[in-house]
Amino acid sequence: MTIPPPAEIGLPLEDVDTPALIIELDPFERNLRRMADEVAGSGTDLRPHVKTHKSADIARRQEALGAVGVCCQNVSEAEAMVDGGVTDVFVSNEVVDRRKVVRLASLARQARIGVCVDTLDAVTTLGDVAQELGVELRIVVEINVGTDRCGVEPGEPALPLARAITEAPGLRFGGLQAYHGPVQHVRKFAERRKLIEGSAAKVRHTLDVLERDGLVAETVTGAGTASYRFEMESGVFTELQVGTYVFMDTDYTDNQAEDGGPFVDFEQSLFVYTQVVSRPAPRRVLTDASNRAVSLDSGLPTVRANPGLEYEKASDGHGRLILHDTNLDIRVGDRFFLVPAHCNTTANLYDHYLGVRDGRVETVWPMSSRGPGN
Amino acid sequence: MTIPPPAEIGLPLEDVDTPALIIELDPFERNLRRMADEVAGSGTDLRPHVKTHKSADIARRQEALGAVGVCCQNVSEAEAMVDGGVTDVFVSNEVVDRRKVVRLASLARQARIGVCVDTLDAVTTLGDVAQELGVELRIVVEINVGTDRCGVEPGEPALPLARAITEAPGLRFGGLQAYHGPVQHVRKFAERRKLIEGSAAKVRHTLDVLERDGLVAETVTGAGTASYRFEMESGVFTELQVGTYVFMDTDYTDNQAEDGGPFVDFEQSLFVYTQVVSRPAPRRVLTDASNRAVSLDSGLPTVRANPGLEYEKASDGHGRLILHDTNLDIRVGDRFFLVPAHCNTTANLYDHYLGVRDGRVETVWPMSSRGPGN
Numbered sequence: 001m002t003i004p005p006p007a008e009i010g011l012p013l014e015d016v017d018t019p020a021l022i023i024e025l026d027p028f029e030r031n032l033r034r035m036a037d038e039v040a041g042s043g044t045d046l047r048p049h050v051k052t053h054k055s056a057d058i059a060r061r062q063e064a065l066g067a068v069g070v071c072c073q074n075v076s077e078a079e080a081m082v083d084g085g086v087t088d089v090f091v092s093n094e095v096v097d098r099r100k101v102v103r104l105a106s107l108a109r110q111a112r113i114g115v116c117v118d119t120l121d122a123v124t125t126l127g128d129v130a131q132e133l134g135v136e137l138r139i140v141v142e143i144n145v146g147t148d149r150c151g152v153e154p155g156e157p158a159l160p161l162a163r164a165i166t167e168a169p170g171l172r173f174g175g176l177q178a179y180h181g182p183v184q185h186v187r188k189f190a191e192r193r194k195l196i197e198g199s200a201a202k203v204r205h206t207l208d209v210l211e212r213d214g215l216v217a218e219t220v221t222g223a224g225t226a227s228y229r230f231e232m233e234s235g236v237f238t239e240l241q242v243g244t245y246v247f248m249d250t251d252y253t254d255n256q257a258e259d260g261g262p263f264v265d266f267e268q269s270l271f272v273y274t275q276v277v278s279r280p281a282p283r284r285v286l287t288d289a290s291n292r293a294v295s296l297d298s299g300l301p302t303v304r305a306n307p308g309l310e311y312e313k314a315s316d317g318h319g320r321l322i323l324h325d326t327n328l329d330i331r332v333g334d335r336f337f338l339v340p341a342h343c344n345t346t347a348n349l350y351d352h353y354l355g356v357r358d359g360r361v362e363t364v365w366p367m368s369s370r371g372p373g374n
Numbered sequence: 375m376t377i378p379p380p381a382e383i384g385l386p387l388e389d390v391d392t393p394a395l396i397i398e399l400d401p402f403e404r405n406l407r408r409m410a411d412e413v414a415g416s417g418t419d420l421r422p423h424v425k426t427h428k429s430a431d432i433a434r435r436q437e438a439l440g441a442v443g444v445c446c447q448n449v450s451e452a453e454a455m456v457d458g459g460v461t462d463v464f465v466s467n468e469v470v471d472r473r474k475v476v477r478l479a480s481l482a483r484q485a486r487i488g489v490c491v492d493t494l495d496a497v498t499t500l501g502d503v504a505q506e507l508g509v510e511l512r513i514v515v516e517i518n519v520g521t522d523r524c525g526v527e528p529g530e531p532a533l534p535l536a537r538a539i540t541e542a543p544g545l546r547f548g549g550l551q552a553y554h555g556p557v558q559h560v561r562k563f564a565e566r567r568k569l570i571e572g573s574a575a576k577v578r579h580t581l582d583v584l585e586r587d588g589l590v591a592e593t594v595t596g597a598g599t600a601s602y603r604f605e606m607e608s609g610v611f612t613e614l615q616v617g618t619y620v621f622m623d624t625d626y627t628d629n630q631a632e633d634g635g636p637f638v639d640f641e642q643s644l645f646v647y648t649q650v651v652s653r654p655a656p657r658r659v660l661t662d663a664s665n666r667a668v669s670l671d672s673g674l675p676t677v678r679a680n681p682g683l684e685y686e687k688a689s690d691g692h693g694r695l696i697l698h699d700t701n702l703d704i705r706v707g708d709r710f711f712l713v714p715a716h717c718n719t720t721a722n723l724y725d726h727y728l729g730v731r732d733g734r735v736e737t738v739w740p741m742s743s744r745g746p747g748n
Contacts, residue, residue, distance in 0.1 A: 002376075003450070003745045017473065019746040051690050073691040074662070076377070093691045094651045094660075096706050099391065118652055119706060149692050150652040150660050181689060277468045278492055278524035286468075286524050288448070291719050293746035296671040297688065314671065315555060316425050316718050317447040317467050317747070318523050332470050332493060344690050345665050348723070349746055371377045372393040372667035372723055373691070 005352040011361045018275040018335060019293035021350040023365075025357040027267035028246060034266065035245050036065040044232050047071055047090060047221065049243030050369065052344050055353060056084020057365040058246060063087070069112065071221075071241045073373060075100045080369035082111045090114040090221070092177060092241060094142070094150050096122055098129070100374075105129045105137060114138035116177050118152050123164045123171070130170030138174035139165045140221065143206055145199035147181040154178075154202035155209050162215045175217030178203045179241060184224040185251060189258045196230035203236045226255050226263065247343040251298040271337040272301060272346065273354075274319065282326045285309065289319035289338055295345035301338040311338060379726040385735045392649040392709060393667035395724040397739075399731040401641035402620060408640065409619050410439040418606050421445055421464060421595065423617030424743065426718050429727060430458020431739040432620060437461070443486065445595075445615045447747060449474045454743035456485045464488035464595070466551060466615060468516070468524050470496055472503070474748075479503045479511060488512035490551050492526050497538045497545070504544030512548035513539045514595065517580055519573035521555040528552075528576035529583050536589045549591030552577045553615060558598040559625060563632045570604035577610045600629050600637065621717040625672040645711040646675060646720065647728075648693065656700045659683065663693035663712055669719035675712040685712060 006017035013022075039046040048062045049071040059070045059081055069088025072078040078089045088111060095104055095115050107113050108130070117123050117139055130137045141161045142151035152158055158176065165173040183195045203220055210217060221239040223231035225248075231237040244252050247270035255263040274289035291314040294301045301319075303309045308325030319338075323330055340346035347353075348370050355363030380391035387396075413420040422436045423445040433444045433455055443462025446452040452463045462485060469478055469489050481487050482504070491497050491513055504511045515535045516525035526532055532550065539547040557569045577594055584591060595613040597605035599622075605611040618626050621644035629637040648663035665688040668675045675693075677683045682699030693712075697704055714720035721727075722744050729737030 003748075006748055017748050018471070019748065021746070073664070096651050097392070097649060118654055121706065144654065148655075148658065149689065149694060151654055153654075275471060277470050280492055280518065280525060280527075281522075284522065288747060290447070290747055291669075291671050292722050295665075297665050315523065320523060332495065348666050351745065371725065372395070373662060373664055374377075374380055374391050374393065 003351040005354070005364045007354050007361045007364070009361055009364055013273070013356055013359050013361070014335065016273060016354060016361065018273055019289050020273040021347065021353050022271045022273045022337065023247070023353050023355045024269050024271065025355045025362055028269035031246050031266045031269060032061060032065055035242060039232065039240060040066060042232050044237060045239045047239045047241055048246070049092065049241045050077065050081060052243035052347070053246055054347055054367050054369040055365050056081055056086060056368040059084065059086045068239070072369070075104050076371060076374040077369035078104060078107055078113070082107045084368050086111065088112040090138070090140070092116060092179065092221070094118055094122060096125070098125055101125050101129045105133045105135050108133070108135035108137055112138065114140055114174050116140050116142040116150070117161060117165070118142050118150050120160065120164055123161060123168060127168030127171050135170065137171055139171045140174040140177045140219070141165070142177040143202065145178045145180050145202045146183070146195060147179060149181065151177070154206045158206050159209055159213060162210055163213065166215060173215065173218070175219035175221065176203060176206060177221050178237070179222040179224070180227065181224070184226040187254060187256050189256050192227050193230050196227050196234065200231070200234035200236050207236065225266065226252060244343060249298070249343040250302055250339055250341045268339055270340060270343050271304060272340060273335060274338055276330060276332050276334045277318070279330060279332055283323045285321040285323050285330055287319045287321060290314055290317050292349060294319065294338060294340060295342050295349060297345050298342035301340050304337040304339050306336060377725040379728070379738045381728050381735045381738070383735055383738055387730055387733050387735070388709065390647060390728060390735065392647055393663050394647040395721065395727055396645045396647045396711065397621070397727050397729045398643050398645065399729045399736055402643035402729070405620050405640045405643060406435060406439055409616060413606065413614060414440060416606050418611060419613045421613045421615055422620070423466065423615045424451065424455060426617035426721070427620055428721055428741050428743040429739050430455055430460060430742040433458065433460045442613070446743070449478050450745060450748040451743035452478060452481055452487070456481045458742050460485065462486040464512070464514070466490060466553065466595070468492055468496060470499070472499055475499050475503045479507045479509050482507070482509035482511055486512065488514055488548050490514050490516040490524070491535060491539070492516050492524050494534060494538055497535060497542060501542030501545050509544065511545055513545045514548040514551045514593070515539070516551040517576065519552045519554050519576045520557070520569060521553060523555065525551070528580045532580050533583055533587060536584050537587065540589060547589065547592070549593035549595065550577060550580060551595050552611070553596040553598070554601065555598070558600040561628060561630050563630050566601050567604050570601050570608065574605070574608035574610050581610065599640065600626060618717060623672070623717040624676055624713055624715045642713055644714060644717050644720070645678060646714060647709060648712055650704060650706050650708045651692070653704060653706055657697045659695040659697050659704055661693045661695060664688055664691050666723060668693065668712060668714060669716050669723060671719050672716035675714050678711040678713050680710060
């Protein structure tokens with residue numbers, strides 16, 4: 001059964017069915033432009049990560065504002081973006097299953113396709129499939145600069161991989177991926193800067209090792225919304241994989257800016273629109289924003305512009321709020337906005353975005369790459 | 375873009391695309407039969423909650439084994455179940471928005487429909503819409519027996535609601551809902567029993583209040599997989615809303631049985647099938663079971679039958695595992711089963727179940743009521 005969108009274009013917000021995932025188009029568009037402006041002329045390219053929004057509609061807008069392409073997190077996400085008209089897709093992750101590699105390489109008939117590796121076996125599989133299908137794939141060696149997920153250690157371990165890619169027909173050596181994930185959640189500005197200085201040093205060392213062997217990395221890709229300025233100014237990164245800046249969430253605004261205040265370079269533009277279904281006790285408010293409507297992996301959502309109301313617990317059918325200020329007039333049927341704690345995983349719970357401006361639905365965008373990540 | 379199932383019927387398990395949501399059909403069918411057998415002849419009816427599985431295919435199997443109908447958590451779930459051939463749906467929740475009430479009442483042309491209330495306003499809306507559409511709705515008064523979500527307090531507060539329902543044309547007074555949610559996660563058997571004895575006393579008191587007014591509750595509905603025996607034996611509950619028993623999860627098996635051992639009345643039948651994409655360090659294993667493929671609201675999943683391997687962290691593209699026993703031969707491309715911490719929210723991340731028996735895909739069932747819960 002297909003899930004219908006919770007509103008049609010033109011509907012006033014108060015008539016939208018809840019729960020609904022809302023993009024406020026004014027701050028959203030300002031976020032897109034601001035990042036494009038920041039990166040323009042910096043000597044680095046913008047390659048936004050679509051794992052945040054999962055929307056080909058938004059990816060095309062990012063390309064139109066100057067992005068060189070997008071990052072995807074898996075093959076099905078790459079398929080959805082190419083299907084939606086995106087022309088340059090980099091899977092910022094390892095793809096090892098041969099059937100997935102065939103699917104990925106098939107996309108290279110329609111778009112420029114890149115992917116990460118951290119083993120020689122993967123280089124062999126990618127090379128074999130690229131040759132078989134008569135396509136070229138851009139292969140990036142992932143190095144571990146502190147994320148402790150995939151990737152070889154910086155320096156010497158990258159060399160045999162880069163060499164093997166260079167030697168494989170059908171593959172082009174695309175450079176290095178050096179993404180620092182945990183730094184995106186380090187609250188203090190100076191600590192984030194220090195960690196990315198460490199990443200940059202590891203990249204520089206790896207580039208030196210490669211260059212001694214005559215290998216040139218055409219890109220060094222990495223960065224996230226909470227660290228991109230440091231990568232941009234590092235002199236070694238060439239491509240920024242920022243994602244969250246389009247929407248923001250409480251996990252990112254909990255970060256500190258340089259002055260110690262909240263990190264508000266970008267504005268909150270994503271919200272869960274919810275309705276009160278019960279107020280059975282003075283301090284207890286139940287809404288329809290259950291654990292199906294808000295993700296909980298980075299904590300609880302907050303209530304926008306309502307300090308007297310706190311989202312306390314998500315269960316299978318309800319979101320329970322505490323009303324700290326019982327003078328607030330909260331009734332069954334009232335509607336308000338929640339700010340997600342993690343925009344990526346909240347988006348993954350929905351099939352549509354409603355783009356809203358001046359209190360009316362202006363766009364209905366499908367969630368192009370929702371799903372478990374095949 | 376529609377998400378294709380990760381396998382077709384007949385495929386061997388090793389050829390299934392990952393991540394995939396797997397039902398092992400043998401234990402699953404034993405769970406269905408065991409609960410049906412337990413309840414048969416107990417004087418209570420089985421009305422399984424589909425919020426666990428969200429599958430009309432499974433709901434029809436539960437009806438075929440004697441369930442009187444199903445519980446749903448919201449209107450879109452009720453729509454999906456009626457669309458899938460389920461003939462008796464009770465929304466175990468408050469539905470207050472008039473447009474949602476119209477959608478719900480419209481289903482009463484095709485199936486028997488019931489719903490909870492905890493305000494007189496809701497009774498009025500439901501009565502008006504039922505009359506307008508010429509249908510009958512079964513209306514159940516929810517009382518709060520300790521869940522502290524929706525519901526009026528037990529006793530007197532239920533009376534005006536029951537009376538209003540009885541007096542409204544188009545509405546039938548269906549009795550009481552007395553679901554104790556938190557008890558499902560209370561580890562100690564004796565504590566769970568004591569809490570449900572408390573629920574039963576509150577129900578009894580409320581029934582007395584109603585009976586003094588000449589009002590008879592045709593059902594008292596409640597219970598979950600971790601408590602249903604207590605409700606079944608209470609003498610006041612008539613209907614059991616068990617859900618998790620079909621699949622189980624680590625949150626439920628963390629409960630203790632009467633003998634202090636793990637709660638294993640039902641077998642684990644639901645798994646996330648995942649593949650190793652990187653093993654860049656001896657103790658570090660990365661799989662494709664990211665935060666898109668496993669829910670995290672009740673903690674991390676565990677690795678089935680592999681004590682040397684621990685799921686440590688979910689991120690946007692990966693599930694990171696620690697290999698405690700480095701003698702284990704874990705390689706890129708290896709596949710294994712994860713046991714979800716919370717089956718309900720994990721199922722909500724997928725579009726399909728693969729039913730597997732003897733190492734082969736036997737059924738592909740769509741996730742009928744996935745989504746934010748509209």
